[in-house]
Amino acid sequence: MITKNRLYIWILLACSAGYAWLFWVGEHLRSGTKTFDVCLIKHALHIPCPSCGASRSALSFLHGDFFNALYLNPLGIIIGFILIITPFWVAMDYMFRKETFLNFYLKSEHFIKRPSIAIILTLLVLSNWVWNYTKGL
Amino acid sequence: MDAQKVDLFIMTNSKFFESHQVGLIRDKLLQADESKWGYLQTLQFKDPTTSLIVSLLGGSLGIDRFLIGDTGMGVGKLLTCGGFGIWTIIDWFLIMGVTREKNIVKLQQVLY
Numbered sequence: 001m002i003t004k005n006r007l008y009i010w011i012l013l014a015c016s017a018g019y020a021w022l023f024w025v026g027e028h029l030r031s032g033t034k035t036f037d038v039c040l041i042k043h044a045l046h047i048p049c050p051s052c053g054a055s056r057s058a059l060s061f062l063h064g065d066f067f068n069a070l071y072l073n074p075l076g077i078i079i080g081f082i083l084i085i086t087p088f089w090v091a092m093d094y095m096f097r098k099e100t101f102l103n104f105y106l107k108s109e110h111f112i113k114r115p116s117i118a119i120i121l122t123l124l125v126l127s128n129w130v131w132n133y134t135k136g137l
Numbered sequence: 138m139d140a141q142k143v144d145l146f147i148m149t150n151s152k153f154f155e156s157h158q159v160g161l162i163r164d165k166l167l168q169a170d171e172s173k174w175g176y177l178q179t180l181q182f183k184d185p186t187t188s189l190i191v192s193l194l195g196g197s198l199g200i201d202r203f204l205i206g207d208t209g210m211g212v213g214k215l216l217t218c219g220g221f222g223i224w225t226i227i228d229w230f231l232i233m234g235v236t237r238e239k240n241i242v243k244l245q246q247v248l249y
Contacts, residue, residue: 014220038218038221038222039219039222040218040219041198041218049218050198051218052218054216079216079217082216108209109208113208
């Protein structure tokens with residue numbers, strides 16, 4: 001089982017990388033230059049993956065354009081929420097010496113592993129993938 | 138536990154664990170109670186080679202992490218295009234070790 005420190009450091013590093021990446025993508029979108037594709041599926045198969053467009057979607061969400069974020073990729077909204085909430089949550093846990101985020105993470109993992117939930121989520125991701133393909137992201 | 142049974146277990150399952158852990162596992166099994174043998178027989182370990190193949194094919198979608206039971210990390214990989222592609226490549230090298238780690242945790246749950 002994952003330990004508190006390992007998870008928190010991992011989450012903080014991932015959020016920092018996420019913010020840096022979004023800043024970089026945002027600068028390129030503003031100047032109109034093209035960023036390189038980091039998606040291996042897009043490089044190999046020339047089709048978008050389920051999370052392609054999530055950077056632009058998360059940026060739209062952070063700028064308050066909810067409907068554009070939803071259109072580009074609904075997963076971007078989840079990423080936006082994670083980027084906003086988790087650094088504060090982790091900082092609060094460190095401050096008050098609690099493990100609320102770790103408990104939430106473990107409970108969520110347990111919840112997602114339930115077959116009925118896993119099947120629904122898989123179908124949602126697959127339908128999002130098909131939608132991404134038809135949108136031509 | 139009977140040495141013959143322990144050796145049989147080690148022979149059939151050693152590929153699921155890190156090589157440096159096998160000696161320790163053998164010692165622990167020899168010390169363990171005979172009643173644990175039934176539980177040990179029912180344990181299903183994940184094959185590191187299978188997870189490597191899954192990682193090579195579906196690593197960008199986090200399927201390798203889902204396979205070994207790291208659901209949270211799997212979701213993380215899925216949401217971020219396999220960690221911007223970098224995490225996917227790192228996992229090609231790490232996933233076999235992580236799978237063996239998961240297997241030893243599963244074994245520990247039975248032994249303790």
